[in-house]
Amino acid sequence: EFQTPRKRGLAVPAGIGRTEFVKALDELSQSLGKDHVVLNDQPLEDGWYMEHPNTHDAFMIMDEEETVSSACVYPGSVPEVQLVVAWANKHLVPLYPISMGRNLGYGGAAPRVRGSVIVDMGKRMNKILDINPDDCTCLVEPGVSFYALYEEIQKRGYKIWVDTPDLGGGSIIGNTLEHGVGYTPYGDHWGAHSGLEVVLPTGELFRTGMGALPGSDAWQTFPYGFGPVSDGIFSQSNFGIVTKMGMALMPDPGGCETFLYTFQHEDDLLLLVDTVRPLRIANILENVAQIRHATIEIAVSGKRRTEFYDGTGPIPAEVLQGHLEKTPIGRCNWVYYGTQYGPEKIRKYKLDIIHQEFMKIPGAKRIDPQSLPKDHYFWSRAKIAGGQPDFEELSYLNWVPNGGHLGFSPVSPTRGSDVLKLWKIAKERHDQYGIDLFMTFCVGLRELHMINLVVYDRGSPERRKAVEKCMRSMIDDAAKSGYGEYRTHLLFQDQVARTYNWNDNALMKFNEKLKDALDPNGILAPGRCGIWPERYRGRGWEI
Ligand code: FAD
Incomplete structure (x- = not known):
């Protein structure tokens, strides 16, 4: 377990003195309860996923100590969230709302502005x-995990x-607001959501879509309601605190x-992706599949890198x-994990087409699942694509001591020529900074x-510097070629x-403009996704 002693002391938010801040927290604990307002002044313990x-x-x-909070508060109801906002x-005082804070690789539970209060x-x-088993929908609060x-x-x-992401312990709301991804045909979580309840930065409470019509029972079945669809501005933003969300299941x-x-070959990626595109758009390939670089195949064994090299x-080819x-x-160089759904005869029809098309790629091989041992990673993928949460994916963090990870996550059309360009950008920079390529599409x-x-050793300041430089270069290289990230770590936003x-x-x-209108005091998650309120803008916070 990793522990960081505090060199910089309590992270008091900018613009308020320590005594005044502690007094203000005291005032808050009188209404929320002492146990629900916790000062963050102890050594920083990294803990682990759970x-x-x-x-x-x-x-x-x-x-x-850059992205350290000053305190954490635990509201127990919507009126208590409103109270914290007031x-x-x-x-x-800047607030940083989280659902469960398991946003590992993208900032975890940390705020962008040092000294913010975590909600x-x-x-x-x-x-x-x-x-609702008839409509196949649900309505959840922020603390409901996929599990x-x-x-x-x-x-x-x-x-x-x-539909669950590779790790099932995160929250449905937090993951969906981040445009997170799962692996059944319902893998686009934001696309599957229907209806939000939101506390605005000035404290008002409102509902989107059909939730705005008192007595409607279509809140979770029709996401649009009447008028502009406002849901989008609450995802990857700092415009409101989401207290309820509906979802199609x-x-x-x-x-x-x-x-x-x-x-077999690294360049097969081009043909593979061009083979996948028409099959996927026509729904012959049915789920959000993963195409993985073979390095991850040995890393998900959970063994240390030193056992291999x-x-x-980077580990030589x-x-x-x-x-x-x-x-x-x-x-091999690339591995395709896909899943088909329905009774056997329906699956067989599509699996035969897929086989025929995939085998046109020279050297392609179908691996018979029955030939794989019970502890092979294949079974974890099968579980997740079959709608069951799992934790197996964490095992590649053992690759290096004190394993941490960052996600570099650009999007492109499902097109071989684009994917080959992205792969080359990432490979070149990984080679430059001595990082193994753990790539999944x-x-x-x-x-x-x-x-x-x-994946990097977070105990090593040199490795941290190297991954930061690698990330910054990849973001710039990708943008120069017309590719942008769908999501990124706090510090690259x-x-x-x-x-x-x-x-x-x-x-x-x-x-x-939206930020200044909705949050005139700039209290909500300043800087999240690069959106800074007027009070912070152009004052040296941007990096
Ligand atoms: P939180 O940390 O609670 O939320 C994320 C962010 O959203 C917060 O920082 C906050 O800014 C905002 N937010 C959250 N709740 C609210 C709210 N109620 N109101 C306003 N803003 C809010 N992710 C995937 O999508 N797919 C994967 O397959 C996947 N695989 C992973 C594999 C590994 C090994 C690791 C380490 C991570 C993986 N992740 C993946 C990333 C991450 O673990 C998940 O996305 C996770 O679900 C996010 O954590 P959370 O749900 O607890 O979100």
Whole structure:
């Protein structure tokens, strides 16, 4: 376990003195209860996935104490969230709302502005308010994890599924607001949501879509309502605190089957992605599949890198292939994990087409799942694509000591030539900074997310510096070629936001106008996604 002593002391928010701040917190604890207002003045413990800290980013990159909060508060109801917001406006204290804070690789539970007060809703506002087995929908509070919803559905015996990301311990609301991804046909979480309840930065409470019509029972079935769809401005933003969200759930399809193909050469990626595109758009390929670089295949074994290679720099291709040869999948460079749904005869029809098309790529191989041992990573992918949460994916963090990770996650059309360009950008920079390439493409439909898991030793200031430089270079290189990130770590959000700059930064100007209108005191998550309120703008906060 990793612990950081405090060199810089309590992170008091800028613009308020320590005594005044502690007094203001005292005032808040009188209304919220002493146990629900906790000062962050102890050494920083990184914990682990299940006991993640909400004091700082456990996967730190720059100065360990840069993204540290001053305190954490735990509201237990919507009126208590409103109370915290009123308090922050009175004392001009920045708040940073989280659902569960398991946003590992993208900032965890840390605030962008040092000394912000974390508003952790997950701890006490964690009710599943509704599961409707006829409409296949649910309504949840911020503290409901993918696991919790899955378990409740099992308990009630409903024939519906939960689409889960690779780790099931995160919150449904937090993941969806970040435009998170899962691996069944319902993998686009934001696309599946229907209805939000939001506390605005000035404290008013409102509902989007059909939720605005008193007595409507279509809140979770029709996401648009009447008038402009305002939901979008509450995702990847700092315009409101989401206290409830509705979600469409997938009916149990009556069976599913995960399959695995391997491809021999790095350049096969071009043909593979061009083969996947028409099949995916036509829904022959049915789920958000993963195309993975073979290095991750040995890393998900949970073993240390040194067991495979002791040298510095990325693991050489011949060494990687030598190890893969000893595994059940054999030598290869790319691996495709997909899943088909429905009863066997329906699956078979599409699986035959897929086989025919994939085998046109020279050297392609179908791996028979029955030939894989029970502890092979394949079974974890099968579980997740079958609507069951899992934790197996954490195992690649063992690759280096004190393993942390960052996600470099640009999007591109599902097109071979684009993907090859992105792969080359990432490979070149990984080679330059001596980082192993853990690359996955999550195939949405017409687009795919390239998720580069940059795994590093967070105990080493040199490695942290190297991954920071690698990330910054990849973001710039990608933008120069016309690719942008779908999501990024807190500390790169200014840089990524700056790449979305068409027509003299028209998009950011619009976001700033909204921010200033909705949050005149600039108390809510200043700087999140590169959006700074007037009170902070141009005063040296942007990086
Ligand atoms: P939180 O940390 O609670 O929220 C994320 C952010 O959203 C917060 O920082 C905050 O800014 C905002 N926010 C949250 N709640 C609210 C609210 N109520 N109101 C206003 N703003 C709010 N992610 C994927 O999407 N797919 C994957 O497959 C995936 N695989 C991963 C694999 C590994 C090994 C690791 C380490 C991470 C992976 N992640 C993945 C990233 C991350 O773990 C998940 O996205 C996770 O669900 C996010 O944490 P959370 O749900 O607790 O969100």
